[in-house]
Amino acid sequence: MSSSSSAPSPADEDHRLVKSLVVGTLLLDVLERDIHTLDSLLLKMPEVYVLSLTRIQNQVLQEMLAVRQQMRKRGVKILEEKREQEGIETVYLCRGYWQRFYMLWTFARNEVKQELSRHLHIDLTHRL
Template sequence: MTSSTSAPSPADEDHRLIKGLVVRTLLLDVLERDIHTLDTLLLKMPEVYILSLTRIQNNVLKEMLALRKQMRTRGVKVLEEKREAEGIETLYMCRGYWQRFYMLWTFARNEVKKELSRHLEMDLAQT
């Protein structure tokens, strides 16, 4: 019986969890910026829009808690997140082995847009 010296590759589920966490982190940043922007505009009823975005923030936070619970169960832990000019790099530990997840900004933007449209119950294909 021979033993392998290479690290086991993470399962698709591990990548899905990391991607979901990164996208939701970015979505929270977008929502926070948009809430701040709405608060500075001279709208007739900004509180309605702000409340709607705050509700989405709360739902995203709940989803992130569920993702982190699944990650703990699978032995996955985010160690570092680096935002660079080309994209975002996430270093994480997967069952004792260092792993790297990289997402280009163009892809990240599309994923955040999809996630936000899901929360707003909008179909982007109809626009």
């Protein structure tokens, strides 16, 4: 038996980590825009809504920190993220292998919605 000294090829877990970080970044953008919008509305108690979304922002940042730590351990590094008309493209290096991850905006929107609903403890399968 001989063992290979080359780096292991990218795994599904590596792709999942990259996707998680991209979705987290998009969710932070959505939350920031929504907080800014809430601040500009004439609501009776805007601080309650803003604090709620700020709490979610902090949770997302903590989760993203954990994802980055896992990526570092696995030798995964995001090199570039391009937002295009059809979707978002992420180029990353995974243990010496160049990889590309592409997500259409429709898919990205659904992923962000799922993540936000998870943080709000809302089950989207039971709509009114």
